[in-house]
Structure formats: C-alpha cells, structure tokens
Amino acid sequence: MTAQFLYGGAGLILFVLGLWSFLVHAPLLRKLIALNIMGGGVFHVLIAVAYRGDGVTPDPVPHALVLTGIVVAVSATALALVLGARMQDEE
C-alpha cells in the first residue's frame, strides 16, 4: 500500500514536473524531453494501479497499456526529433 502510493505518487510528481517544463521552456528539444517525462509519469501511475497485493498476479490490462504507450511514445518522439532537425536546417 505504502509502496504503491510512493510509486504512483512519484509518477504524479514526474507528470507535473514534466508539464511545467513543457509549458515554460521554449526550445523544442526541452519540450520533447518534458513530454517524455510526463509520459514516464503516466506509465508509473498505470504500473502502480496494476498492483493487487503481495503475491497476487498484477492486473495485466494496465501493463499492456504501458507497453503500447512506450512504443507509441518512442515513435512519436522519433518523428518529432526528425521534424525538429529539419526545421532547424531550414532556418
């Protein structure tokens, strides 16, 4: 219970920190890193939500969501990085 709260709570803090950095900092790269930190926070919360007690199989549905989310986050980040690099080349 305490471990679950600490793990999920850390995820929430990561989410808020990422959101702050995303909104405040102008450079695209910093925004991207901030978005990924927000995503990491959400994954933390989902993993914590899946916990069902010691020795009990965790809920597989949030775990599958996190796996899906990681792949989507990676591909979106890759596209954004290339897009950003092209924008910089144009300037």
Added chain:
Amino acid sequence: MKRPPDQIQAERAQERGRDLSLLLGVVLALLGPALLGVYYLALQGGAEPRLAEVALARLPLSGVDNPVTAVLVNYRAYDTLMELAVLLAAVLGIWSLGPAPAGFQRSGPVLAAMVSWVVPLLIVTGGYILWVGGYAPGGAFQAGALLGAAGVIVRLAGDPSAGLPAEALQRWLLVLGVLVFTLVGLALMQFGAGFLTYPPKLAKWLILLIEFAATIAIGVSLAAAYVGGKPAGNAEGQAPSAQDRSSSSALGPRPSDLPQ
C-alpha cells in the same frame, strides 16, 4: 538616456513571460498535491472489481500463459495492430522528410570488436525474449526493442544504414507486422471466426507467428527511425534479412560508405 523602442518591447515581453511562468509554477505546485490527494483517496477506497479477473479467468483459452501477452495479442489484438500501424506511420513520416543524415565515423578496432560481440548477443536475446513472452514477461515489443538497439549500435559504430537491408527489402520488413497481423485476421474471418478471434487450439501458433512478424517490424522500424530519414540509395545488394545484415555489416570495413 533613451532606449530604442524594440528593446523596451522585448523587455516587456520577457517580463510578461516571467510572470506567466511564475503563475504556471504556482498553479502546478497546487495541482501536484491535489493529484496526490486524489490518488491517496482512491487507494484508500480499495480495489474495485477489475478487468483483471476476466483477463485471468480466460487465460487458459488464450493460447499463452503470460496474461500481459494475452491482453496484447489476444483480447486487445486490435490495439496492438493499430499500434504497429502507428509505428509504421511514424517511420513513413520520418522518410517523407527527406534523406537520412550522413552516418558516423567508422569506429576504431576496440569499438568494432565490441559491436561484433554485442550485436549478435542482442539478436539472440531478442529471440529468447520473444519466446519467453508466452509464459513470462517478454514478447514482441521487448524483443523488437532489443533488435532496434542492435541497429542503433551498428549505426553508432559507423554503418550509415544501421545494419538494415536495401530500401526495397526494408519496406517489406517495415510492413511485415501489420501485414501478417491483418492477413491472420482475414484468414480467420474466412474460416468463420471473427477478425482476430483465434480458435483456442491454434491460438498459440497464431500468436507466435504474429509476434515473430511484429518483432522484426518493430526492430526494423526503431532502427529506421534512428537512421532518421529515407535510406540513401547506395548499392547494397546481398541482404537476406535484417538480422543477418546487422550482425555481419558491423565487421568488415566497407570503404564505399566511409563518411568523412
């Protein structure tokens, strides 16, 4: 002493920006504890009945023993198919933005020797993780990530194509996941089951087939995304498969694609 108007304007804009970010900081500093409080209360409420019960109860019919794999490739197969489509769309987007930037300098002998050890190990580990996904944590995404990492290492060591085959073959490997997934779904429809509704007897082998195709597609997509553009059309004829290429291309130097 007068300052030019642009400078005054710029200073004002900067001040406004500072005020705004301060306000944001305060709002988010309040949001954080609020979220934590809600989360704590939600935990106090205890666990409601969840999808987990259904997911675990149907596990013997799903063809795999790992509930996460069952959710990904059986119960929620649509999601995974769409996710492979997202990955494909991202690579297509990257390719549409122009040719890949030049690769890195050819690695020295120490790094080259390490790469020639690490890359085959990554591929073997990827195969193991893929198989283990049937009954323990593992599966197509983890295995694909390992293959993608192998590609990244090969590119860092100086192969501009990240060990990927020529463009024509690379296109096939990129769509392999979506292709096999969809074909399996359509074939099942032909035999009277729903789209991606596996008959329990065949489920294991169909899932293994889909996961194998997905692993290769994910690995190639991640490596192609790291390359960061459409592959340059250099002559790279002999290339049986992504794995063979990534293990062999790290070894011998090929003077033709030495970037300066």
